[in-house]
Amino acid sequence: MAGYREVLDNIGKACQLAGRKREAVQLVAVSKTYSEEDIMPLLEAGHRCFGENRVQESQQKWPALKQQFPDIELHLIGPLQSNKTADAVALFDVIHTVDRPKIAKALSKEMASQQKFPKLLVQVNTGEETQKAGILPGELPSFLDACQQDYGLSVEGLMCIPPVDEESALHFALLGKMAKRHGLPGLSMGMSSDYEKAVRLGSTFARVGTAIFGKRD
Ligand SMILES: *Cc1c(COP(=O)(O)O)cnc(C)c1O
Numbered sequence: 001m002a003g004y005r006e007v008l009d010n011i012g013k014a015c016q017l018a019g020r021k022r023e024a025v026q027l028v029a030v031s032k033t034y035s036e037e038d039i040m041p042l043l044e045a046g047h048r049c050f051g052e053n054r055v056q057e058s059q060q061k062w063p064a065l066k067q068q069f070p071d072i073e074l075h076l077i078g079p080l081q082s083n084k085t086a087d088a089v090a091l092f093d094v095i096h097t098v099d100r101p102k103i104a105k106a107l108s109k110e111m112a113s114q115q116k117f118p119k120l121l122v123q124v125n126t127g128e129e130t131q132k133a134g135i136l137p138g139e140l141p142s143f144l145d146a147c148q149q150d151y152g153l154s155v156e157g158l159m160c161i162p163p164v165d166e167e168s169a170l171h172f173a174l175l176g177k178m179a180k181r182h183g184l185p186g187l188s189m190g191m192s193s194d195y196e197k198a199v200r201l202g203s204t205f206a207r208v209g210t211a212i213f214g215k216r217d
Pocket residue numbers: 030032053077078161190191192193207208209210211
């Protein structure tokens with residue numbers, strides 16, 4: 001729990017430095033690979049916002065915990081396959097990784113049929129890396145249009161994972177600019193190594209795993 005407390009503390013300080021309200025930033029505790037047992041202390045301390053990167057792993061872990069703590073808020077932060085959209089819509093409250101028209105279309109259909117409406121963020125490939133998911137910055141305007149016009153989706157924000165070998169602040173600033181240009185309030189950025197920087201640059205969802213739970217195997 002020392003890690004958790006420290007991360008909360010650091011987010012508070014970063015907000016103060018940036019003149020931001022603390023309530024503007026949500027800590028998404030990334031619990032992927034960690035068990036119910038590892039997660040329980042955070043739940044008992046009152047933390048409710050968690051992130052997972054795999055639908056299947058989440059289905060095994062979270063339904064039982066949700067029964068015990070109904071106000072848990074689950075965030076999908078990993079890539080979504082179209083054959084998993086139904087499960088994702090059923091389980092998650094926020095999906096950070098809308099990254100192509102096929103997924104937008106599948107989400108739209110599922111949300112309508114389940115009458116369940118998770119918040120949606122579009123992942124942007126700010127580093128234009130070939131191996132990385134996300135909409136290219138140049139294609140963002142037309143993709144956001146398509147989400148709204150063609151699929152009737154309301155997008156609440158943008159998410160990015162900066163290239164490992166580049167200064168992440170540049171990517172956070174770029175993502176912030178794009179969100180502002182499109183009037184989107186949500187910014188999912190910052191991980192264990194750079195969440196304080198991300199918070200200073202406007203992050204509203206800090207996705208932190210290792211700094212809370214320790215190093216994954
Ligand atoms: C695993 C993961 C995180 C958390 O990474 P840490 O370095 O452990 O904080 C954040 N975002 C995404 C998309 C992840 O997959």
